Amino acid sequence: MAGNILEARGLRKSFGDLVAVDGVDFHIAEGETYGLLGPNGAGKTTAISMVTGLLEKDSGEVVVAGRSITTSSTDAKAAIGYVPQDIAIYPDLSARENLDFFGRLYGMNGKERSARVGEVLEIIGLADRADDRSEQFSGGMKRRLNIGIGLLHSPRLLMLDEPTVGVDPQSRNAILESVERLSQEGMAVLYTTHYMEEAERLCDRVGIIDHGKILAEGTRAELVALVGQRDRVRMSTNDRTEAAAEALRSHAAVDEVTASDGGLEVLVRGAAAALPRLLELAAGAGVGVTSVEVVEPNLEAVFLHLTGKALRD
Amino acid sequence: MKKVLAIGLVNAKRFVREKANLFFVFVFPILIVLLIGSFFGGGFNPTVGVYAAGEGSLTEGLLSALDGLENIDVRTYSTEAELVDGVQRGAVQGGLVIPVDYDQSLTSGESSQVGFVARPDQTAILLRQTIEAVIQEQGNLVRAARFAAGHTGGSFADSLAVARIVAPASQRVGVTYREAGDDSLTAEFSGLGTFDLGAHQELVLFMFLTSLAGSAALIQTRQLGVARRMLSTPTGTGTILMGETLGRFNVAMVQGLYIVLGTVLLFRVDWGDPLGALALVTAFALVGAAAGILMGAVFSNDSQAGGLGVLIGLGLAAVGGCMVPIEIFPEGMQTIAKFTPHAWAIDGFSEMVRRDGTFVDILPNLAVLAGFAAVLMLLGTWRLHRVLTR
Ligand SMILES: Nc1ncnc2c1ncn2[C@@H]1O[C@H](COP(=O)(O)OP(=O)(O)O)[C@@H](O)[C@H]1O
Ligand SMILES: [Mg+2]
Numbered sequence: 001m002a003g004n005i006l007e008a009r010g011l012r013k014s015f016g017d018l019v020a021v022d023g024v025d026f027h028i029a030e031g032e033t034y035g036l037l038g039p040n041g042a043g044k045t046t047a048i049s050m051v052t053g054l055l056e057k058d059s060g061e062v063v064v065a066g067r068s069i070t071t072s073s074t075d076a077k078a079a080i081g082y083v084p085q086d087i088a089i090y091p092d093l094s095a096r097e098n099l100d101f102f103g104r105l106y107g108m109n110g111k112e113r114s115a116r117v118g119e120v121l122e123i124i125g126l127a128d129r130a131d132d133r134s135e136q137f138s139g140g141m142k143r144r145l146n147i148g149i150g151l152l153h154s155p156r157l158l159m160l161d162e163p164t165v166g167v168d169p170q171s172r173n174a175i176l177e178s179v180e181r182l183s184q185e186g187m188a189v190l191y192t193t194h195y196m197e198e199a200e201r202l203c204d205r206v207g208i209i210d211h212g213k214i215l216a217e218g219t220r221a222e223l224v225a226l227v228g229q230r231d232r233v234r235m236s237t238n239d240r241t242e243a244a245a246e247a248l249r250s251h252a253a254v255d256e257v258t259a260s261d262g263g264l265e266v267l268v269r270g271a272a273a274a275l276p277r278l279l280e281l282a283a284g285a286g287v288g289v290t291s292v293e294v295v296e297p298n299l300e301a302v303f304l305h306l307t308g309k310a311l312r313d
Numbered sequence: 314m315k316k317v318l319a320i321g322l323v324n325a326k327r328f329v330r331e332k333a334n335l336f337f338v339f340v341f342p343i344l345i346v347l348l349i350g351s352f353f354g355g356g357f358n359p360t361v362g363v364y365a366a367g368e369g370s371l372t373e374g375l376l377s378a379l380d381g382l383e384n385i386d387v388r389t390y391s392t393e394a395e396l397v398d399g400v401q402r403g404a405v406q407g408g409l410v411i412p413v414d415y416d417q418s419l420t421s422g423e424s425s426q427v428g429f430v431a432r433p434d435q436t437a438i439l440l441r442q443t444i445e446a447v448i449q450e451q452g453n454l455v456r457a458a459r460f461a462a463g464h465t466g467g468s469f470a471d472s473l474a475v476a477r478i479v480a481p482a483s484q485r486v487g488v489t490y491r492e493a494g495d496d497s498l499t500a501e502f503s504g505l506g507t508f509d510l511g512a513h514q515e516l517v518l519f520m521f522l523t524s525l526a527g528s529a530a531l532i533q534t535r536q537l538g539v540a541r542r543m544l545s546t547p548t549g550t551g552t553i554l555m556g557e558t559l560g561r562f563n564v565a566m567v568q569g570l571y572i573v574l575g576t577v578l579l580f581r582v583d584w585g586d587p588l589g590a591l592a593l594v595t596a597f598a599l600v601g602a603a604a605g606i607l608m609g610a611v612f613s614n615d616s617q618a619g620g621l622g623v624l625i626g627l628g629l630a631a632v633g634g635c636m637v638p639i640e641i642f643p644e645g646m647q648t649i650a651k652f653t654p655h656a657w658a659i660d661g662f663s664e665m666v667r668r669d670g671t672f673v674d675i676l677p678n679l680a681v682l683a684g685f686a687a688v689l690m691l692l693g694t695w696r697l698h699r700v701l702t703r
Contacts, residue, residue, distance in 0.1 A: 054544055087538070092331070097323075
């Protein structure tokens with residue numbers, strides 16, 4: 001298909017008896033940010049490794065920027081910037097030296113390289129620590145350097161494998177902002193994560209992956225529609241929850257009410273409109289509502305709907 | 314090619330940053346140089362002690378032949394016990410016992426057994442080689458004389474005198490009888506300081522052993538995930554392997570040249586034609602580096618690779634003739650030795666030092682060593698690709 005920077009078809013990989021990736025297809029349009037969202041062990045790293053030509057596929061095909069990618073590809077890999085899940089830098093070299101080394105491997109020459117290394121150091125916020133050995137860096141700084149290496153040659157497609165795992169909130173936010181900025185500048189991104197919020201915030205489209213299969217794929221709205229447009233209203237009550245549940249069920253927009261410890265969970269179509277009436281109904285049943293929380297449907301709910309389990313256990 | 318250099322450069326940079334490595338490159342070889350010096354007693358000749366139980370012209374002849382050797386000093390003892398004691402205390406490096414009936418046995422055509430006493434070290438082996446050559450030569454004369462006496466009807470004593478005169482001039486007598494033994498070999502050794510011999514072998518042993526330790530560098534790069542990450546750039550496995558090999562080659566090269574120069578300056582060791590020596594050290598450094606990197610691609614655990622590296626390094630050195638001169642190996646072992654790069658490197662130095670060969674004469678050795686390096690690098694590439702992509 002024209003306009004796609006990446007096309008992956010029929011990817012499959014087993015390790016012994018374990019099928020880690022079981023027939024994965026997806027594509028990424030030029031400039032698009034695509035997320036693979038799934039819990040630990042879902043097969044995200046295995047899939048991204050095959051896409052970058054780092055792992056031998058059992059079967060399937062990967063085309064990046066019109067060129068087929070296998071483990072023996074060299075030139076075709078120039079379109080890809082890869083950021084592995086586990087930090088891969090030389091700890092005894094400085095940030096600048098690490099970047100410079102990989103710049104050479106990306107085939108960048110003298111002036112161009114040193115200028116670009118300077119730019120990347122700015123982007124990842126390590127300009128003031130550029131000449132310190134990276135083993136002295138905090139976890140978050142190492143993560144940022146790890147990402148910086150993948151950005152060096154301004155790739156058309158940046159692949160990030162869980163880049164925020166084990167990072168402090170500040171570094172995490174910096175990383176997410178960088179990805180947003182790169183995306184705005186037109187870079188296509190493949191982003192894997194098990195954090196629902198990151199996928200929602202960054203990705204134009206998301207593939208939900210579990211047990212090596214993509215279970216559903218689409219924009220956030222498309223995925224949420226799978227669950228149905230229902231909001232979740234949580235009410236904390238002081239007493240008589242059973243009576244309140246009865247009363248609320250009588251409302252036409254309410255699909256489901258479950259009583260839980262010290263409160264109620266109500267699935268409502270259009271919570272904003274229905275909420276005043278719901279509170280009246282509760283009061284009419286003689287129930288005191290102490291707090292109300294409205295949760296719009298999210299990818300977490302989609303995952304729960306598709307797999308019957310939570311993203312993180 | 315630029316990428317190979319980039320990888321080699323980073324490898325070298327990281328190597329130099331580790332202070333322990335500087336010891337390894339610059340201090341350790343000095344120890345090796347000094348070890349070579351003390352082991353082979355650079356500067357002084359080995360002394361052989363002799364106890365002659367009987368007398369006669371052949372006994373005398375043997376003594377004076379030994380005396381005439383340039384690189385060996387002779388000390389005579391008046392009892393066998395004193396001689397053995399001298400050997401044990403290290404006063405002499407070997408002892409020769411000439412039996413009472415030496416003259417009589419040989420003259421009457423029987424064989425005679427000369428005793429050699431020594432401590433089990435390398436100097437003794439070489440000493441024995443030289444002494445055997447001398448004895449062999451005398452045996453040749455005796456046989457020639459007996460042959461002549463049998464055909465001319467003259468006395469043995471007269472014939473021996475004739476044979477002595479003829480021997481140096483007549484190729485026939487000399488050559489015919491030399492075939493019986495391997496004295497052409499010992500003749501080769503006898504003109505050579507025993508020290509030179511050891512230094513070449515020590516160099517080869519040491520360079521290879523330390524090159525195998527280079528496996529740790531690749532294993533570490535793999536463990537850091539950097540090797541795999543290199544493969545995610547437009548860089549092939551072959552390029553990565555060549556770069557890593559280049560890094561280790563630099564180290565082996567510095568060490569090798571350092572030892573060569575050190576032994577030349579301190580002990581005047583003869584390494585032969587300088588160009589040839591440089592080429593041999595270069596080729597052998599490449600083989601060592603490629604072997605180390607292959608090990609680094611095969612093993613995932615550096616203490617495992619390190620332990621095995623020492624075993625392999627010493628094993629190949631022994632088989633390749635670093636510990637005992639290959640020339641005194643049984644024939645089958647000599648053939649097996651040809652499968653080690655060590656034997657080809659040592660043979661190259663021997664060619665230049667003992668047989669006055671030049672760069673051109675060692676071209677076959679260089680070609681074989683280059684072949685070793687190429688095969689090791691191909692295997693390494695294949696193996697590295699597998700471990701990185703499965
Ligand atoms: N090299 C390997 N050998 C054996 N099993 C593996 C290997 N790599 C991954 N796996 C298994 O494959 C599954 C998918 O792993 P992975 O792709 O790392 O998941 P994710 O990145 O989504 O957490 C897991 O069950 C994991 O244990
Ligand atoms: Mg993973």
